[in-house]
Amino acid sequence: MILKLILFISLIFSGFNLRVFSNDYSKGNNLLKSNMKKKRVVALTSLTADLIYLISKDSLVGIPGSSILRKNKEFDSIPIVSSGRMPPDLEKIISLDPDLVIGAEGFHDRPLSKLNSFGISTLSSSISSLDDLDNLNKILASKLNARTNSLQDILGSCYLKNKDKNKDLIVLVSSKPILSPNKNSWAGNLISFFKFNNLASELTNKTEFKGYVNLSPEWLIKYQPENILVIKTPGSDMSQYESINIWNKLDAVKNDRVFIFEYYGLINAGGIKAINKACKKLSLI
Secondary structure, three states, X not given: OHHHHHHHHHHHHHHHHHHHHHHHHHHHHHHHHHHHOOOOEEEOOHHHHHHHHHHHHHHEEEXXXXXXXXXXXXXXXXXXXXXXXXXXXXXXXXXXOOOEEEEEOOOOHHHHHHHHHOOOEEEEEOOOOHHHHHHHHHHHHHHOOOOOOOHHHHOHHHHOOOOOOOOEEXXXXXXXXXXXXXXXXXXXXXXXXXXOEEOOOOOOOOOOOOOEEEEOHHHHHHHOOOEEEEEEOOOOOOHHHHOOXXXXXXXXXXXXXXXXXXXXXXXXXXXXXXXXXXXHHHHOO
8 A cells, every 4th residue: 555655656746747847848948949040130241241141141131232242142132231332221121120230330330320229239340450350250150159160261362371471562552643551451451461561551641541541653663662463443454553654664563563453352351252362362472
């Protein structure tokens, strides 16, 4: 009789423990599913769109109308929320129900502030070096609760072993005025990363573009850069630089040490492929 009673009580508590375990498991499973839910992100720059896509492609729900992204079929089905230099479409962004909107510091300050006032989380990014990009990559991965590859894996061409160049160069972005990046720009930092001696690195003068300085033809003649990097911008070609009256007097021109670079990658980071392409070209100089 006593044995039957003990068995009966044991069965009752076993059932109770099973139900508690089942309930606890269910709650834990629901919490896990909640944590695993993909965050919805709108990127207002092509570079941040690229990074988000690499880290968690299903999280990217809105992108800018960038020429770089338009060339990539992987982004074809993602809604475009801005075009050119126009402000992003806030109504369209809100309709996408994002958990996070990422923009560029300075350029997107106003729309990000407005979205913040609607209770939408925002992140402002400023990229002027590979270190900045590395930090952003880690921050985005943390916000998305996802793993990401190291920047060295993502930008393999930028971490090649033959970096110790120690060669003089100058970068020309335009001819009228003759504009060149100093050390306070993305281009200046990338050049420095490859151990080139950017002759404009320490120069400062007032221009409308932060991190860029105006050069004179006389300055170019005086310092005679060993290598010249010219930037191909939309609607321009080599003729704009060849029109500079001292062009044929430059040693780099005489020695065929003029290299043409795309705007995206070297001047404007733009995207992962563009940066890798610029780094690969720098490594060959």
